[in-house]
Amino acid sequence: MSERFLRPTGIVSAARRIFRSSEASFILLAVGVGIAAGLLAAMLGATAHFFQSTLYGLQVDDRLSGLAHIPPVRLLALPLGGLVLAGIVLLVRNHKRTAIDVVEANALHGGRIPFRDTMLVSGQTLVSNGCGASVGLEAAYAQAGGGIASLIGQWLNLRRNDLRVLVGAGAGAAIGAAFGAPLTGAFYAFEIVIGAYTPASIAPVVAATLAAVVTARTLGATPYLIAATSSQSLATVDYLLYAVLGLVCAVVGIALMRLVSFAEASVRRTKLPEWARPIVGGTLLIPIALASPHALSAGHGALHLTIGGELAIGALALIFLLKCLASVVSLGFGFRGGLFFASLFLGALLGQILTGLWMLIPGVVPLSPVDAALVGMAALAVAVVGGPMTMSLLVLEATHDFGITAVVLTATLCSSALVRERFGYSFSTWRLHLRGEVIRSARDIGWMRSLTARKMMRAAPATALPTLSMSDFRQQFPLGSTSRVLLQDRSGLYAGLVPTAAVFADLGSAERAISELAILQNVVLSPEMSIASIMEAFDVSGADDLAVVDEDRRILGMLTEKYVRKRYADEIDRSQRDLYGEN
Template structure:
């Protein structure tokens, strides 16, 4: 079941990242150094699994670290090269696929590969949504949590009775399909069954993702696309192996992300720059399509479903401290709603504070009273201050992000808001000026870490 979804390569990457993270915690490294170390570990594992140092390095740059900089080039490249050398000494076989046909014989071939990238993007989005919907249905079903893997295993076993390729977790099935000319019906059946196996595996509680499954499914999509091109008399025919490699890269980018990672994988596997160029075209199309219409890779999509507001590798965590609860000032001055103007003026002289939080008779939030507003009209001093309150409904919750905070300031047309909990107890107050300054500081820190300037 795990093999139907995650594959050995992704397991290696997870193990490498976990080992690097553990080492970083033991060494008490800064956030930027920790990310570089984790990226180097994951990239080295991918490099060793495929025998492809460039693939591993760009896996770290694009998917873990989020950017290529001079500062992280040396450690990531060194880790990837060392991993390949050590794996070779231990008898690991590089991931090599030789092609006998030139990938691009005319400019129309680029158009077909671009179309293959577009199709891969659509199918990748459909697969990711299908996994999420199936996982949601299984979670809401009355099936006990402990029983779900057993039921999923039975379903996977039923698919394996038709063809064991549905449980593929390594290079074997991919090599078999690339070296064997399967009929179109068999390719379509295998494509559907492998996708279903991945859905069952993930939705019924098996750990993993869609890393190798996306490569295998992409190769099948490419072979189906090549077979369909042969059925159209006026269309250029595509070599099945080349189309499979391009489809593998395109669907891998649609699901996992990293267009250069997948393009370098094809280049290092084949040694053919024309195939790599075709894969790069399809990968760029797939990446742009998924980014514009879906917005996430599969890993960030699953985190999004769990409440994490991230979109890519380089913005995973730097905005987390910028919540209303962490930025608020806790030394809040409050006043009961029944307080008279005369008493309010006595307690809060003009210039002592800009605003005072008003609470009702039970001590819960009821609004904000601008201090200057209490001195504008020198009328009846026995008048209650409740009539001066503003922003009774515009408040902040402690878990709101900087994006929601700034939107609340714009909606309330004010520069200071109260932070309350679900029961309307006053927790603190946050000013727009301070929130903006903290955002600018974190943005600058993230920029310095990204460019390697953090000291």
């Protein structure tokens, strides 16, 4: 999208003032975004189903993962989809930057998502899911909803926090429309995209998700309903047993995320061209699909078949392993998508498998496979995607049962706590971490990157030659004139720092060179270091002052720890005022 298009006109500037000053108008804007997100979610879902219906001969009510058998010739759709992705990779190969998703946009870029990135992520995910690869459409839903919100917000030139809330509202609205679950969509926005739950964001986010769900239902879109209900009354011991299930799901979730990253790294080490990877991946998925079609696509049809289907433990375990393998192969070889619904499906399988094993022990407290499936579904999804309230509300909106929801919340909190303690990332932030980012959630840390040493440093600090004598230094820099002096050799390069007080306190010969008292010769700041890195450098070195130098060690300026920490505190206060809508 061109800068000319995003440049505010007089009308847009007036609208921006209205949205900044009136909460009601901003809520109306969020409703408009929700309607757009609902339309996009319905379109994406219908398009993906059309692709799968055409390629696999599905009927209107069929789901690919719910088929009992797929003719082998139909499975050529998998490498065919990889071929289409290869073409997309070749088209964008000169675009070196990785596409920005909604989580990264809100964490680092103030909610700004380039229109091109929205089209790229949504298109690649649509092709991947449409050809049957073991990935979900949720990444496309969130990207499309958040992307259209970002585009509108940038056009209106909204302030940073308002844009982040609007992007979260758009992404959550699209997810809510896909599942027919407005509360799930709202908390997806709060926990996963915005990274905070504040009074200022409640009304616009909830309004957007409600508008999206109503829009999708009006269009006749089929939501991803999870048809299951709790089958027994729950006692205190059930809470304890399902809490343990939550911990097991956390371990499995961590293992799954590490397996995907290991597969991606292994594929990169093969030197296989990037464009060829999805073609090879699609070919590798064929034998998995022949063994069990339940491993294909996101897993909606298979979830309905397996919850309460009274399958044997061996059959459930086989489907679980094949689905894990299919997801790892799909993502490892370049198919685009996420593990949102796959983790729900895998968690449901895991809950039933563990319940079956538990019931083999004589005299134990009986557990319901359906309840275990619901608990495992939410707990594993929390481990992979994050958002304990999001997944708990998904179960509530699916079952309308507060009893099982309370147990699910217990398990999801246990799962979330263990993942944070032992791993620290969701699937989206883990992949960003592997790229070298420091994101652990969608909380806004972009301002920390923009606040660099170059922007904060004091230019033209006091400097002196290292060969200057003690007596000459005392005459040139009397006490009170400056607290420190940077040493700069005759080539103009940094040679250390001398505290003024240390020179005046020295009792040695006044003719000695001040270089003898120089400190921090090898501890410097680069101009592009962020404020977080700068504070870490001060902590490690124990210094009060540090020089800012370029690549050639030429002095650019100086920073004091006191000033840096004051700027950090001021920015934290400002961001909190923006977050809570205070003046």
